Amino acid sequence: MKRAALSLALAAGACRQQEAPAAWRDTSPHTVTFVTVAPGVKLEALDWGGTGPNLVFLSGLQDVAHGFDDFAPQFTDHFHVVAITRRGYGASTQTPGGYDLATRVQDLTAALDSLNVAKAILVGHSMAGDELTAFAGAHPDRVLGLVYFDAAYDHSVLGPLIGDYPQQPPSAADSASPKALQHYLLTTFGMLIPEAQLRAIEVFDATGHLRSDVTPATVDSQMLAGAGHPDYSRVHAPALSIDAVVDSAPQLFPRWKTFNDSTRAVARRFTAAIAAWGTGQRALFKKGMPSARVVELHGANHYVFYSNRAQVVREMRSFLGGL
Numbered sequence: 001m002k003r004a005a006l007s008l009a010l011a012a013g014a015c016r017q018q019e020a021p022a023a024w025r026d027t028s029p030h031t032v033t034f035v036t037v038a039p040g041v042k043l044e045a046l047d048w049g050g051t052g053p054n055l056v057f058l059s060g061l062q063d064v065a066h067g068f069d070d071f072a073p074q075f076t077d078h079f080h081v082v083a084i085t086r087r088g089y090g091a092s093t094q095t096p097g098g099y100d101l102a103t104r105v106q107d108l109t110a111a112l113d114s115l116n117v118a119k120a121i122l123v124g125h126s127m128a129g130d131e132l133t134a135f136a137g138a139h140p141d142r143v144l145g146l147v148y149f150d151a152a153y154d155h156s157v158l159g160p161l162i163g164d165y166p167q168q169p170p171s172a173a174d175s176a177s178p179k180a181l182q183h184y185l186l187t188t189f190g191m192l193i194p195e196a197q198l199r200a201i202e203v204f205d206a207t208g209h210l211r212s213d214v215t216p217a218t219v220d221s222q223m224l225a226g227a228g229h230p231d232y233s234r235v236h237a238p239a240l241s242i243d244a245v246v247d248s249a250p251q252l253f254p255r256w257k258t259f260n261d262s263t264r265a266v267a268r269r270f271t272a273a274i275a276a277w278g279t280g281q282r283a284l285f286k287k288g289m290p291s292a293r294v295v296e297l298h299g300a301n302h303y304v305f306y307s308n309r310a311q312v313v314r315e316m317r318s319f320l321g322g323l
Contacts (some may be wrong), residue, residue, distance in 0.1 A: 028069035035114035050076030060126025064090035100226030137234030232288025
């Protein structure tokens with residue numbers, strides 16, 4: 001969904017010009033390092049500090065560690081908080097291959113080793129749920145707990161589903177600056193994306209206009225093709241899953257009132273398909289991990305840690321306090 005939206009924004013803003021914007025800097029209180037996980041492959045790691053058990057955030061498809069810039073720092077009161085950007089995205093190394101789940105788990109293992117993280121609580125958004133489940137199954141001695149942010153799903157069938165998402169072309173002004181793009185994504189798709197992430201996944205010219213994606217769509221395709229199927233039977237760590245439950249088309253489409261009949265029909269079909277997929281996937285997770293705590297948030301956005309921030313923080317602190 002987000003890939004299509006950003007591609008449309010690129011086309012819309014290709015010819016617009018303005019004076020260079022003022023200098024921007026990332027104000028999130030983290031340090032940035034790069035860890036080697038394979039020959040010629042380095043991953044970006046953000047460290048917000050803090051003392052206590054390691055709390056490691058992993059981002060979803062097309063996203064990077066900076067997506068947690070406005071959320072992760074609040075946990076440094078009781079945890080050492082870090083986030084890792086997987087290969088192919090943001091400032092991490094792009095490679096021709098290596099986006100299958102097995103390699104992603106190898107990368108995560110090597111990154112944790114390089115960061116001297118022997119054991120951790122893993123927090124994953126969206127497609128990072130694949131890595132949480134697979135890593136916990138392969139390295140049970142290294143996992144203190146798992147937190148899934150709308151992530152406990154089988155993503156191997158997601159490609160055809162998101163391909164049917166109705167297009168909502170941006171205006172030319174929507175790609176005029178990172179702030180404009182951020183507003184477009186929020187008002188059109190309900191996605192609150194930190195500006196630092198947008199600057200990490202997109203290329204903006206000297207005037208601030210969006211020019212290209214950092215990561216080609218072929219990488220996304222490889223990620224989806226190599227997703228595999230979650231094997232919950234191998235996971236024995238305590239787990240919390242916080243899910244966004246899709247109840248209606250307007251929930252997914254903030255601009256529903258502006259849609260014509262044709263677009264509404266496409267949106268309804270997409271909503272029905274994604275809702276059915278989610279219902280089935282949540283049932284499989286509950287069956288596979290019956291001891292896990294599952295929180296279903298009706299009316300929430302896929303980015304549950306922003307759309308329902310207060311409730312997510314409460315649920316996380318309650319869960320983490322019991323580990």
